Amino acid sequence: xxxxxxxxxLTKPTSGMLEAMxxxxxxxxxFGEDPTVNALEEKLAAMFGMEAGLFxxxxxxxxQIAIRLxxxxxxxxxxxxxxxxxxxxxxGIMSNSNASVxxxxxxxxxxxxxxxxxxxxxxxxxxxxxxxxxLENTMNKGGGSIYTxxxxxxxxxxxxxxxxKLHLDGARLFNALVETGEDPKDWGRMFDTISICLxxxxxxPVGSVLIGSQRDIKKARKVRKAFGGGMRxxxxxxxxxxxxxxxxxxxxxxxxxxxxxxGKMLERHEMIREVFPVxxxxxxxxxxxxxxxxxxxxxxxxxxxxxxxxxxQVRFVTHLDFDEEQxxxxxxxxxxxxx
Numbered sequence: 297x298x299x300x301x302x303x304x305x306l307t308k309p310t311s312g313m314l315e316a317m318x319x320x321x322x323x324x325x326x327f328g329e330d331p332t333v334n335a336l337e338e339k340l341a342a343m344f345g346m347e348a349g350l351f352x353x354x355x356x357x358x359x360q361i362a363i364r365l366x367x368x369x370x371x372x373x374x375x376x377x378x379x380x381x382x383x384x385x386x387x388g389i390m391s392n393s394n395a396s397v398x399x400x401x402x403x404x405x406x407x408x409x410x411x412x413x414x415x416x417x418x419x420x421x422x423x424x425x426x427x428x429x430x431l432e433n434t435m436n437k438g439g440g441s442i443y444t445x446x447x448x449x450x451x452x453x454x455x456x457x458x459x460x461k462l463h464l465d466g467a468r469l470f471n472a473l474v475e476t477g478e479d480p481k482d483w484g485r486m487f488d489t490i491s492i493c494l495x496x497x498x499x500x501p502v503g504s505v506l507i508g509s510q511r512d513i514k515k516a517r518k519v520r521k522a523f524g525g526g527m528r529x530x531x532x533x534x535x536x537x538x539x540x541x542x543x544x545x546x547x548x549x550x551x552x553x554x555x556x557x558x559g560k561m562l563e564r565h566e567m568i569r570e571v572f573p574v575x576x577x578x579x580x581x582x583x584x585x586x587x588x589x590x591x592x593x594x595x596x597x598x599x600x601x602x603x604x605x606x607x608x609q610v611r612f613v614t615h616l617d618f619d620e621e622q623x624x625x626x627x628x629x630x631x632x633x634x635x
Contacts, residue, residue: 299622299629300601301558304468304496304551304577304615309536313499316539322531325351326521332531336538340492341507343541344484348513350506351534352525355380355467358491358506360388361519363428365489365512366461367395372424374398374415378405378437380465381430392523396424404572405438407431409450416458429455432465433472437605440555440578442472445482452486462486467493467504471576474548488512497548497577498540499616503533544616551577551614554623558612561627566635567591569608579612580605586635598629 300306309317323329337349352358359381367373373389375382377399381389389395400411407429417423429451435441455462464487466472473480484490489508494500506516520526527533552575559574562581570582583591588604595602605611 297622297625298599298601299618299626301612301614301618301626302601302603304613307495307499307616309501310499310616312543313536313539316535317532320531320535322529324528325530326526326528330529330531330534332538333534336534337505337507339538339541340505343480344490344507345481346484346490346507347510348508350513350516350520351527351530351537352504352506352520353502353527355465355491355493355495355504356385356388357520357523357525358493358504359430359463359465360385360392361506361516361523361525362463362489362491362508363389363395363430364393364519365508365515366428366463367393368427369394370396370424371427372396372398372417373428373430374400374407374412374426375430376400376402376405376407376432376435378435379430379432380436380467381432383437395428398426403438404441405432405435406441406443406447407451409454412451413454416454416460426458426460428461428463430463430465432467434468434576434578436467436578437580439572439574439580440468440471440576441573442475442575444476445478445486448483448486461488463488464490466490468496468576470545471497471548471552474545475552475576489516494537494540497551497615498537498544500536500540501533503537505537547616548577551616551618554618554620555579555612555614557623558614558626561630562612565630565633567594567633577614579614581610581612583608583610584635594633598632600626600629
């Protein structure tokens, strides 16, 4: 048995999800005629108190569409230096939107309001116009760290005061919400657009939804077309999203519980120098004097898969298909590895 903890994107649809997919009512979504896609978009927008949604193949696409909406030539995006939109979306900010980027630091991948304020460019011919601030929750490179509403509100107020748009890469937003217990509608109130991924902890085979105002989503639909993201009978995929929203949110707590146990197992091993605080379903470890490639080889030799996540870091992600038996097996196999 292989224990695959490279990502929560590796999950397979459950039997209930497959049944929902096979029985979906479909139409042509490019014509706006797929009833299941429409239902998913409306459902997710309503959960966050927003006006409309747009179903897309990936979270990269929903993020990049949002950036296109809120930027333009000679404009700039403020984001964390470890943001997914900057590190892992193929240079899309520049190639899709021709926008500049200002990268900020911050502990565990989170921006501080005072740093955001300092990063806003003055009205000066020499500087690009700051138009967008983008946050990420949970923060992938921060070890699944969480923003709370109290941390977001000062950034929201800054954006309002300075006429900036605020976008959320909420790829794992539900992982954050099940931990904090906060109301999704309060989050919808803070952001102009939110990208929510269905194919990570929620366990869908594919798909993300961008939510926002009617005006923004109308524009986003046109951008999606230009990006090649218009799908036809996409209701078969959208039905998986509806099923996940109905059945897979609360169970994210199980992924978090197992991740915390995983972290405790790892911190006791002689290869590990440090384990990032485990808050949700991501476990990042810093290694001692061993290269990530060698550690991954040692893990692979006992049937465990993980990913390199920096010059001295390795990442593990718990998910729907990682169960209690695999957690116990992980501990036993980890103990077989010698430094």
